[in-house]
Amino acid sequence: MESQRSILIIALAFVSFLLWQQWHEDYGPKPIEPIAQDTTQVAAGVPSASTSVPSTGSEDVPLALSDDVPAVQASASASQSTITVTTDTLDLTINLVGGDVVEADLLKFPVTQDSDEPYSLLRPANGLYVAQSGLVGRDGPDGNASGRPLYQAASSHYDLEGDSLSVPLTWSSNAGISVTKTFTFYRDRNDVKVEYTITNNSGQPAQFEQYAQLKQTTAEQKGGNMFMPTYRGAAYSTQDDRYNKYGFDDIEDERLRETTVGGWVGMLEHYFVSAWVPPQDETNTLYSLMVNGQYAIIGYKGASSTVESGQALTLSSTLYLGPKDQDRLAELARGLDLTVDYGPLWMISKYLFKLLQILHDLVGNWGVAIILITIIVKGAMYWLTKKQYESMAKMRNLAPKMQQLKDRFGDDRQKMSQAMMELYRKEKVNPMGGCFPLLLQMPIFLALYWVLLESVELRHAGFILWITDLSVMDPYFVLPVLTGASMWMLQKLQPTTMTDPMQQKIMQWMPVMMSIFFIWFPAGLVLYWLISNVITLIQAKMIYASMEKRGINK
Structure with missing residues (x-):
């Protein structure tokens, strides 16, 4: 086979594959365009406290979204309901209603080269993308009938000055249960430790389940082109499967229900990833939901924990907001570095x-x-x-002899093939x-x-x-x-x-x-x-x- 013909076949096959990808992106099924509405209302949804997730994961995770949970009208009084945190890598906005991270700018990554505007990973409007977390279960404050808990903060703005920064948010109920939700930031890092310290003075045992989820609009946004296809969607990991892509279409077609030790859930967009990493030595239930064909949710729910009266309990998880730094992601959780998706040839790409x-x-x-x-x-x-x-x-030098064989055997393909193989053997030529x-x-x-x-x-x-x-x-x-x-x-x-x-x-x-x-x-x-x-x-x-x-x- 001629080298030029080989190049032609390989090049055309590769280009055809890219053309098919672009055709599918341009003319394939599209997500439903979102109906104009207050994004803060949709962002309020959390898992319901009315029922817990069974260990089998066979039932739906009941998510009380805007239909069941009173809307959080943060836009009307943003200065009163949110706080901001600035480190050397992150500029965050945290909603005190629920303690959700509703905005995150990556300070070391400009939107475009030489731009002063940082890349916005999480955003509360015009393309909703938020990181929610809280406590549900029988006594969880995030699932009661009155809506999300309103946390209190000592300041409206926090700046990282040393190697770490702790931002505590506090909430207490009339029944004697108090929760301190602490965000801990570290210098030159994009992972945030989220910790709940629960103190029970209610006079009876209290039961809680930690949850965390990422919520994002499925509306089409600018992505790659035919020769630079990029993925925007969800991903998750279980004990059995280190890395699973889980696109918005997959979320709409079939809800995720996986119970696993460790694991993680994430949302990807080209060079950047947001991910919730639960305790890796505990059993967690991963779940997903598509809301009205417009908003995709992927999250996890931890096992039920009981706090006896007069006792305290600490639950924690990690939120990563930043670039696909393979070394750092590999340290946080097994398989999280695979969000840098090198495709089927990832082993070669890795080295x-x-x-x-x-x-x-x-x-x-x-x-x-x-x-x-x-x-x-x-x-x-x-x-x-x-x-x-x-x-x-050598093949070119055999061309005259090959022509003689064609003239001799004509249309007898079997004899022609045998004669060619004999010629190759005699001349010690490998046709491949x-x-x-x-x-x-x-x-x-x-x-x-x-x-x-x-x-x-x-x-x-x-x-x-x-x-x-x-x-x-x-x-x-x-x-x-x-x-x-x-x-x-x-x-x-x-x-x-x-x-x-x-x-x-x-x-x-x-x-x-x-x-x-x-x-x-x-x-x-x-x-x-x-x-x-x-x-x-x-x-x-x-x-x-x-x-x-x-x-x-x-």
């Missing part, structure tokens, strides 16, 4: 990213690191490239030798594609001159044009035995077609392809020179 990190630590530039990793990969595969070119040369190295390189190319697409470290990472962000397309199309030119030079260097005029025309236009496709690719990926072509040109020159010395015609 490519580790190698990229090492190279970046050495040179301090992600573009240079991509060049170095390309040199390493191509160098490691040189022996395969050499076999490929030598096999292609020309395309096998290409097939081996494609997984590496695709794995690196997902690394450059998903790794937040490459977001807004500059290279040189006009390339200030390797995660987006080259703004002046210089790299795609150079890549097309390098492909054209490779074509000229590699003679072909193609005789079909249509195939010849397709191959002649292939560099132009690929240059157009590369316009939408991340600049880092095009840089990898360009350097790979340049190295291949150098290697081909070396291989052909060696072949000529040994008397092998190219």
Whole structure:
């Protein structure tokens, strides 16, 4: 098989896959557009205290949303019902009604490069996305008939000054039960510890269940394009399955009901993730709900805990709001680092990213690191490239003998196949030798594609001159044009035995077609392809020179 034909088939298959993805995004089923309403009202819903989640998870988790719980009119008196917390990484707004995190800005990640506006992960309006938590169960304050508890705070604003900051919110009932909900923040970290200290002075045992959930609108928002598809939706983990994507369509079709030790739930949007991580040594029930086809909820509910009269109990969980930092996420919970979704080739991508990190630590530039990793990969595969070119040369030299076989056996395919196999054996030629190295390189190319697409470290990472962000397309199309030119030079260097005029025309236009496709690719990926072509040109020159010395015609 000819190398050029192999490239054509692989490239067209890859592009066809991307075209299908984009078609599905543009013309596939769409979520129902939300009806205009007060988002604070919808944000008020929490699990009901009337019933608890059975350990089997076979029954629905009753979620009392806006139909059952009085609306929280936070918009009318925002200064009285919310507090703000600012650290070196987060700028949060916490609603004192329920103690929910209703807004979160990531201070180290601007919306666009060189922008002063931070990326908004959680938002209370115009695309509702909030993190709710509380206590339900028989005596839980978040499920009684009067609605969510109204916590009290000592200040309306808190700033991180040392290495950590604790923000306590307090609530007490007329029955003698008091709850302190404490948010603990840490310097240079995006995980927040949420802790409940329950004191029971009611004169009788009290029962509570901790819950936490993420709620987000399913309304379509700006995402990726055909060549940079991005995922926005939910995900979760259980003891048996480390990572499960759980899209909005899945939530609408079938509610999640999983009882597991540990686990976590999260919402993903490209480079960023919000996640609730319950105690990893306790049994939790993961659940989901779609509200009116407009708002998706995914959360967890802990086991029932009893607090005897005169006693106190502490329950805790972790809320992560930030970038998909693989190292930090892996520390928080098993499988949480897999939210950096490298697709089916994640094992290759994982090690490519580790190698990229090492190279970046050495040179301090992600573009240079991509060049170095390309040199390493191509160098490691040189022996395969050499076999490929030598096999292609031998196949071209066999062309006259192959034509003789065709003339001799005509339409007798069986005899023709046997004669060809005998010829290959006699001449010691592997007909797959020309395309096998290409097939081996494609997984590496695709794995690196997902690394450059998903790794937040490459977001807004500059290279040189006009390339200030390797995660987006080259703004002046210089790299795609150079890549097309390098492909054209490779074509000229590699003679072909193609005789079909249509195939010849397709191959002649292939560099132009690929240059157009590369316009939408991340600049880092095009840089990898360009350097790979340049190295291949150098290697081909070396291989052909060696072949000529040994008397092998190219």
